[in-house]
Amino acid sequence: MTVGAEVGAGTAVAKAPPGGLLAWVATTDHKRIALRMAIVSFGFFLIGGLFALVMRSELADPGIQLVGRDTYNQLFTMHGSTMVFLVLTPLALALAVYIVPLQVGAADIAAPRVTLAGHWFVVAGGLTMYSSFLTDHGAGKAGWTAYYPLSGDSATPGTGMDLWVIGVILVGVGLTLVAACLLATIVTLRAPGMTMLRLPVFSWTMLATVLMIVMSVPVLAVGMALLLADRLGASIYESSGGPIAYQHLFWFFGHPAVYIMFFPYLGITAEVVATFARKRFTGYRPLIVALLVFTGLSMTVWAHHMFTTGQVANKYFSLTSTALVVAAGTEYFAVIATLIGGAILLRTAMLFGLGFFLQFLIGGLSGVILASPPLDYHAHDSYFVVAHFHYTLFAGSLFAGFAAAYFWFPKWTGAMLRESLGRIHFVLIVLGTNLTFFPMFLLGYDGMPRRVADYASDAGFTGLNRLSTLGSFLVALGVAVFLWNIFVSLRHREPAGDDPWEGHTLEWATSSPPPRYNFRSLPPITSHAPVLDRRLAAADTAAKPKRGRRR
Amino acid sequence: MEALIDTREEFQDLWGIYLPIGVAVAVIVFALVFFTLVRYRRRGDELPRGREGPPIVEGLYALVLAGVVVFLLAMTFRTDDEVTALSADPGAEVDVTAFQWGWRFTYPGEEVTVVGDDRRPPTLVVPTDTTVRFTVESRDVIHSFWIPELRFKRDAFPNREDSFDLSFEEDETVGRCAEFCGLAHGEMTFDVVAMAETEFRDWLETQRRAGGIQHGEPSS
Numbered sequence A: 001m002t003v004g005a006e007v008g009a010g011t012a013v014a015k016a017p018p019g020g021l022l023a024w025v026a027t028t029d030h031k032r033i034a035l036r037m038a039i040v041s042f043g044f045f046l047i048g049g050l051f052a053l054v055m056r057s058e059l060a061d062p063g064i065q066l067v068g069r070d071t072y073n074q075l076f077t078m079h080g081s082t083m084v085f086l087v088l089t090p091l092a093l094a095l096a097v098y099i100v101p102l103q104v105g106a107a108d109i110a111a112p113r114v115t116l117a118g119h120w121f122v123v124a125g126g127l128t129m130y131s132s133f134l135t136d137h138g139a140g141k142a143g144w145t146a147y148y149p150l151s152g153d154s155a156t157p158g159t160g161m162d163l164w165v166i167g168v169i170l171v172g173v174g175l176t177l178v179a180a181c182l183l184a185t186i187v188t189l190r191a192p193g194m195t196m197l198r199l200p201v202f203s204w205t206m207l208a209t210v211l212m213i214v215m216s217v218p219v220l221a222v223g224m225a226l227l228l229a230d231r232l233g234a235s236i237y238e239s240s241g242g243p244i245a246y247q248h249l250f251w252f253f254g255h256p257a258v259y260i261m262f263f264p265y266l267g268i269t270a271e272v273v274a275t276f277a278r279k280r281f282t283g284y285r286p287l288i289v290a291l292l293v294f295t296g297l298s299m300t301v302w303a304h305h306m307f308t309t310g311q312v313a314n315k316y317f318s319l320t321s322t323a324l325v326v327a328a329g330t331e332y333f334a335v336i337a338t339l340i341g342g343a344i345l346l347r348t349a350m351l352f353g354l355g356f357f358l359q360f361l362i363g364g365l366s367g368v369i370l371a372s373p374p375l376d377y378h379a380h381d382s383y384f385v386v387a388h389f390h391y392t393l394f395a396g397s398l399f400a401g402f403a404a405a406y407f408w409f410p411k412w413t414g415a416m417l418r419e420s421l422g423r424i425h426f427v428l429i430v431l432g433t434n435l436t437f438f439p440m441f442l443l444g445y446d447g448m449p450r451r452v453a454d455y456a457s458d459a460g461f462t463g464l465n466r467l468s469t470l471g472s473f474l475v476a477l478g479v480a481v482f483l484w485n486i487f488v489s490l491r492h493r494e495p496a497g498d499d500p501w502e503g504h505t506l507e508w509a510t511s512s513p514p515p516r517y518n519f520r521s522l523p524p525i526t527s528h529a530p531v532l533d534r535r536l537a538a539a540d541t542a543a544k545p546k547r548g549r550r551r
Numbered sequence B: 001m002e003a004l005i006d007t008r009e010e011f012q013d014l015w016g017i018y019l020p021i022g023v024a025v026a027v028i029v030f031a032l033v034f035f036t037l038v039r040y041r042r043r044g045d046e047l048p049r050g051r052e053g054p055p056i057v058e059g060l061y062a063l064v065l066a067g068v069v070v071f072l073l074a075m076t077f078r079t080d081d082e083v084t085a086l087s088a089d090p091g092a093e094v095d096v097t098a099f100q101w102g103w104r105f106t107y108p109g110e111e112v113t114v115v116g117d118d119r120r121p122p123t124l125v126v127p128t129d130t131t132v133r134f135t136v137e138s139r140d141v142i143h144s145f146w147i148p149e150l151r152f153k154r155d156a157f158p159n160r161e162d163s164f165d166l167s168f169e170e171d172e173t174v175g176r177c178a179e180f181c182g183l184a185h186g187e188m189t190f191d192v193v194a195m196a197e198t199e200f201r202d203w204l205e206t207q208r209r210a211g212g213i214q215h216g217e218p219s220s
Helices: A020-026 A029-058 A069-103 A111-133 A158-189 A200-236 A244-260 A263-276 A284-298 A314-339 A350-368 A373-379 A385-412 A419-445 A462-491 A530-547 B007-039 B056-084 B197-209
Strands: B094-099 B102-107 B112-117 B123-127 B131-138 B143-149 B154-156 B162-167 B172-179 B189-195 B213-215
Touching: A029 A069, A029 A111, A029 A462, A029 B123, A069 A111, A069 A158, A069 A200, A069 A263, A069 B094, A111 A158, A158 A200, A200 A244, A200 A263, A200 A284, A244 A263, A244 A385, A244 A419, A263 A284, A263 A314, A263 A350, A263 A385, A284 A314, A284 B131, A314 A350, A314 A373, A314 B007, A314 B056, A314 B094, A350 A373, A350 A385, A373 A419, A373 A530, A373 B007, A373 B056, A385 A419, A385 B007, A419 A462, A530 B131, B007 B143, B094 B143, B094 B154, B112 B123, B112 B197, B123 B131, B123 B197, B131 B154, B154 B162, B197 B213
Parallel strands: B094 B131, B112 B213, B123 B189
Antiparallel strands: B094 B102, B102 B112, B131 B162, B143 B154, B143 B172, B172 B189
């Protein structure tokens, strides 16, 4: 395999980049790093999804049938940790590592070796977490939140829990490194003409995301390092204020984290909606203001996870959390304004983008309910919360992840994904998702707590749980169709060309996949949609001889 | 006499404000999106020329949203004051100690204790039509005292007491731990029996004479 063959003219390379296995593990091409990050994340997604299927099977009937309570506790801990630490955040970063340098017209990401190191930290953290399954006491089993004292050495003894904590620290370091590289890329490597107010929408959402990551993830790493020290005998959290201090540290990371898993996917949806409405993204500046307001507020809302502790200023955190409605509403407004007056083409990517938009709304609106302390006193730690965050993270973010796959797969591989299989994938997963997660709202309202392997047969939870389990297997079927689609599309390639969707941003102004240093030439950049500008200018020129200039 | 706290009714009233607003917003957004998909579907090759509307539209819209936020917060704050208020003169008191994996209910000054675990859940006996003061604490990890019928829970932390008031109507219901606390978290339940004040006093008297400690019944 030769890597250096496509190096752009005029780029000085001191020595030929390595080939073979070394190229696979040590490439500094942001596109290869990104694809590897995405493949690793998707692998973890499949494993985390498998855990969910086992849990849903256990919950299909009252009683303990499939796995014991201890195993069940390990499964939901590892499911949550996998999806948050190893799937939704790294997947968003992977997309950004590929797309952001292209969108800003850069030849590579800033500090590619640091990006690479970050990627390997995440992999190492993931493997460390998973190695906990091999220990005597089993894997981490204190929930992905690992509340102290439950996560302490006396309540959860064993090396497995230690490994889980170490894994989270490593992942935290890795995510911070990758985020810092993206931040540097956006700030310093923009092409001539690419001012901050011409930055494409996805890159703006990524800028907000990486700002939140560098502000919040180090706090997680510190909180976990202290937990590790505590487990090894340092008694950090043992004082009477320790357990609540742990929660503050955890959620100071944990709440921006849920927006870290939202913004990138909102950005993807914005790009996809604009492209398939065949129209410039509308409300660009209000959207940016909303993003920045949202980012600022996101650092002030963490204790809305702690309303029932009786130890935080509930009204303050209710106020900041509910105020997010204004920023989020403005973002929704911009997407709808983009649809209005467009020429909408419902490709699979668009279907998934709109799926994100509408289903996330249900997650967001239920979030407004949870931001009200008196309502949270009932709903907290019930299945209502499980429904809420799966509507945001699964029915929301992951749908946008699929939108990104259908949208950018041609750019990554030069081949199109099959539309027909894509539609089947979409229908299965929409039905499955809503069948799985909507009943959980009702279960939670009726008093079913989260994180239990069993429920009483006379509690009235059985029917809704069965529906939910049925739905989860539809989701699995949908994911299988997606895998089949990738396989078929790579096996029998339909060439994509440089710009199959008539895209708006710079990644569509180069070949698919792009050459080693991304661009041979750049179109003039005078707005946040330079490739669309070029297309419109060409249409104007073509129309000129016949009808004269209309504007 | 001060009014009793009815957590269930306070919850339902506030829920009755939040839910319809949420459903209305969802219906409007869904309708708008489906409308645009039909009205603005692609009809030819011509590219639409999008124009930015004046930002005044976004500004007004943001103001409307801010108005809704202020309204919701006003309702929330009012309800929160109601359900977290502590009575100056509660009619009965129960000290709740949570542990892995069960509950101990002590009636201070009455020399009566009820205790049970995940195999033999205890029964919480309370008087109706009066304010019951609960003081919760944990002996080990964090637990949470939740009675779904009353739409209320409060966490039990180690080394820290926390109090709240509830009131009951004559009924039997269930309560449980809501904060994940380890192996038998799912089975950490208790039964609730609310009876008239006089019956409640009789019950306390019977318990005292029987030795003051009652254990939970084996669960079915």
